[in-house]
Amino acid sequence: MLGRTExxxxxxxxxxxxxAERRRRLARLNEPHVASLTEFVERIRxxxxxxxxxxxxxxxxGGVEARCLFVLEAPGPKAVESGFISRNNPDESAxxxxxxxxxxxxxxxxxxxxxxxPWFIGQDGKIRQATQRDVDEGWPYLLQLLDMLPKLQVIxxxxxxxxxxxxxxxxxxxSIPMLDCPHPSPQFVNRKPExxxxxxxxxxxxAAQIK
Numbered sequence: 402m403l404g405r406t407e408x409x410x411x412x413x414x415x416x417x418x419x420x421a422e423r424r425r426r427l428a429r430l431n432e433p434h435v436a437s438l439t440e441f442v443e444r445i446r447x448x449x450x451x452x453x454x455x456x457x458x459x460x461x462x463g464g465v466e467a468r469c470l471f472v473l474e475a476p477g478p479k480a481v482e483s484g485f486i487s488r489n490n491p492d493e494s495a496x497x498x499x500x501x502x503x504x505x506x507x508x509x510x511x512x513x514x515x516x517x518x519p520w521f522i523g524q525d526g527k528i529r530q531a532t533q534r535d536v537d538e539g540w541p542y543l544l545q546l547l548d549m550l551p552k553l554q555v556i557x558x559x560x561x562x563x564x565x566x567x568x569x570x571x572x573x574x575x576s577i578p579m580l581d582c583p584h585p586s587p588q589f590v591n592r593k594p595e596x597x598x599x600x601x602x603x604x605x606x607x608a609a610q611i612k
Contacts, residue, residue: 412461414499417483418491426460426485434464437549445519445542454521456480458513459487467513468554468611472543473584474562475518475535478526486514497585501601507608515546517566531562540566544573553577555610560584580607 416422430439438458445455456476458464479492488499488509502509518539523529531539543566547553556579558564564581571579582603583589583596590597 414496415491417489429460435460459485462513463510469512471514471557481521493587505604505608
């Protein structure tokens with residue numbers, strides 16, 4: 402078992418850049434709160450024949466106990482490298498997401514993150530924008546994921562591209578409240594001094610929805 406100090410060190414921005422921490426997370430993939438989600442990812446990998454292009458759900462998050470689902474567009478190269486959809490990934494967007502979520506006081510164990518397109522789209526380590534076909538192919542998996550999260554209280558659509566699926570979710574009769582949130586990319590956060598405050602305010606509103 403990890404001691405308090407070591408645990409605190411591991412749960413820091415970009416900690417999944419550390420191979421030892423990646424191994425620790427991989428060793429947790431069959432814990433009860435994420436085991437079914439691990440099986441889900443493995444099934445997508447088989448069906449799509451895309452191997453580790455589909456990152457695992459992070460066992461440091463809430464798994465099937467989550468009450469808040471953050472929906473993004475598609476995994477980036479760092480998610481594929483680490484093997485996880487995670488706020489601990491070694492990139493600036495994940496770092497911003499980690500720090501801003503921590504500032505809201507929303508317990509990480511009540512949240513989970515996913516992508517509309519569960520697999521990496523791009524080549525040579527460079528992601529491209531999701532096409533309508535990408536979204537159409539990933540869409541059934543998002544609906545399946547929602548059925549696996551019985552305690553969900555809010556769906557957060559992170560960034561303009563993720564927000565495009567709102568009409569689809571509403572048309573499917575999804576009754577879980579949906580909120581919009583800016584994407585925590587450096588392009589947004591560093592664009593204007595007030596943008597970080599806009600994102601933090603959105604996350605605080607989200608935290609207020611969780612009971």
